[in-house]
Amino acid sequence: MERTAIPPELLPQIAAGDEGAFERLYRATYRQVYSFLLSLTMNQDDAKDLLQETYIRVHGSAHLYREQGNPMAWIMKIGRNLFLMEKRKKTAIPIDTDTIQMQKELSFDNITNVESKLYLEELFTILTEEERTIVVLHSAAGFRHREIAEFLDMPLGTVLSKYNRAMKKLEAAAKKSMSGGSDVR
Amino acid sequence: MFDSTTEIIRRGFDEITPDIFDEIMAREPVCIEEEVFVPKFVPKAASEPSAKSGTKSAFKATPKSKGLIAFAAVAAAFVCVFSGVLYNQNHITETLYLDVNPSISISLNKDGEVVKVDDENDDGAMVIEQAEQELSEADDLSSTVIALLKEIKNEGYFKNDKADVLLSLQYSDEERQKVLDPIAESVNDFMDDENLEAVVILHRFEEEAALEEVANKKHLSLGKHMFLKKLAEANHLSEKAKKKLAEGSIADIETFIESQELKITDEIEIIKNEAGDNSSSTSGSQGSAAAPAAEQASNTPVLPEIPVASETPTTAEVPFYIEQSPASTEPATPAAPQKQDTADTPATAETPGTSGVQGSTEVQVTEPEPAAPTTTSKQETTETPEATADTPELIVDTLVPTADTLEPNCTLDATVVSEPTADTLEPVADTPVVEPTTDTPEPVADTPAVEPAADPPAPAADSPAPLAKVPASGNHSNTVKEEAAEADANDEAGQ
Secondary structure, rough: OOOOOOOHHHHHHHHHHHHHHHHHHHHHHHHHHHHHHHEEEEEEHHHHHHHHHHHHHHHHHHHHHOOOHHHHHHHHHHHHHHHHHHHHHHHHOOOOOOHHHHHHOOOOOOOOOOOHHHHHHHHHHOOOOOHHHHHHHHHHHOOOOOHHHHHOOOOHHHHHHHHHHHHHHHHHOOOOOOOOOOOOO | OOOOHHHHHHHHHHHOOOOOOHHHHHEEEEEOOOOOOOOOOOHHHHHHHOOOOOOOOOOOHHHHHHHHHHHHHHHHHHHHHHHHHHHHOOOEEEEEEEEEOOOOEEEOOOOOOOOEEOOHHHHHHHHHOHHHHHHHHHOOOHHHHHHHHHHHOOOOOHHEEEEEEEEEEEEEHHHHHHHHHHHHHHHHHHHHHHEEEEEEEEEEHHHHHHHHHOOOOOOOHHHHHHHHHHHHHHEEOOHHHHHHHHHOOHHHHHHHHHHHHOOOOEEEEEEEEEEEEEEEEEEEEHHHOOHHHHHHOOOOOOOOOOOOOOOHHHHHHHHOOOOOOOOOOOOOOOOOOOOOOOOOOOOOOOOOHHHHHHHHHHHHHHHHHHHHOOOOOHHHHHOOOHHHHHHHHHHHHHHHOOOHHHHHHOOOOHHHHHOOOOOHHHHHHHHOOOOOOOHHHHHHHHHHHHOOOOOOOOOOOOOOOOOOOOOOOOOHHHHHHHHHHHHHHHHHHHH
């Protein structure tokens, strides 16, 4: 598992108007942030919009950042808050069911690695929202279990149990799919 | 363990992530001033002294500014109070782990209110799902625990009116340990009301200690992991023993503690409730979890005293699976060695030399089934092949202490030495059926099981629970003996 290291001086530099520092921060983190947002939205377009919005907020509020733990968690929190705001807006506006159906479709066709494609498909199908978030935060975003527990305000033991269970489910489903098994859901 | 999987997932996400840096830079930059909006008031006079006021007080409150000040003060106070309340409400300070077989964690805030209920295993998830309605109505920790216990009971986890529950409290502050006390009381009342014969193990551990242990925790709730860790440390149990106990239910663990008279620490308290009867509590400070003799005599299916170390068992020690009337004064004879399903061992009489150890083994192997109702007749108890088939495998593995599950300095080693294994029973296999009697010296001499081997062989991995045969000891009723002989005959016929 790859852990994203963000140099501590990056955010003050961004706050001081250093665009280069902002690009470095973006390059170091955008994949992780996107994977987290995708796990929340389950829609690539929405995740992309939120990603853009998140970094605009990060850029605009870098001066408010106070050094505490992992800066990734701070960025993720901004992304999550934006997602929640968006969700509230969407629930307030009635959308016809066809649109919802279309929005829910996820496409992983552009993933070249067959195994990765399969795992991601299963990740978004068989796991619960909570399990998916934990797996993504650990596997894709590189959060430690303790950081996930803090981020999700959950006991550490629960995070570990859920993570292990989710990974087992995922592996079993992926193996079954690879061996040509039927639907595991 | 999941390293490759996490890598596969990460690669997948990397491939589908769009790079939108240029789009971000093309957007109009925004500057966010404050995370939380608080109306600001800058007194006009402070920044721009009025000519009229001269050097004296620059600020003169107008009715409008007074209103703004009041508004700002109220807003600030509201933000402070509201954020403080939110923090207190959602910040987890304690976690109570409830383990039966379903494992569930209940998170509490500083005020002892339930913040959330989480499953720690699949059974726990099912229980929470089923108890959703009751949990939504539960307004405090006690009612939450009781709602869960009710559901656990309804789901049939408390077999034969026996309930074994582990309640582990992970606390952040020593003062907060008392959170567990009213819960213990409520649980005890619940067991009374439901007329359950209960053993409630209370256990407390510090958050810091738990965090250090998280890495070692496998698929257990943190509460159960910490409990087994302390138990293993206090009794020098090996990793293997710990692992096997971890696989067992709380009932299995409790049986093991009691049968082996394991030491328990001060942080552990065992409360026994004999089927609707509020009774004794054994705390860790007393050093042993063994029930008082009076208590043992009070009911039928309690465990007998298990011979430990090199103690020679007395004739009063009876394997618990041979049901006895509480009033019975007939001296009991230790159990005969049980025939292994896989070996063609005919029933043979118990030998004095092996009795203690053998008895100990039997108890451990057969204990969980006696979860069996107290009304079970001897014949029922000794219906072996079926009973064996139903006996969970883990019981056999878990509860039989073997040389390799106990560390060398463990006092239980001596008990282990003569554990019947495929090897130890082999010589007996060719022995013809011997009329059960307590003084048959021959088998003792020939049976290597009595030799305290330095490195006794581990029990055969695939050997079924040695419950296939009826114990043929002197104190058994004729029915039991007859059944044993019949079972032998059937086995022989089967071959």
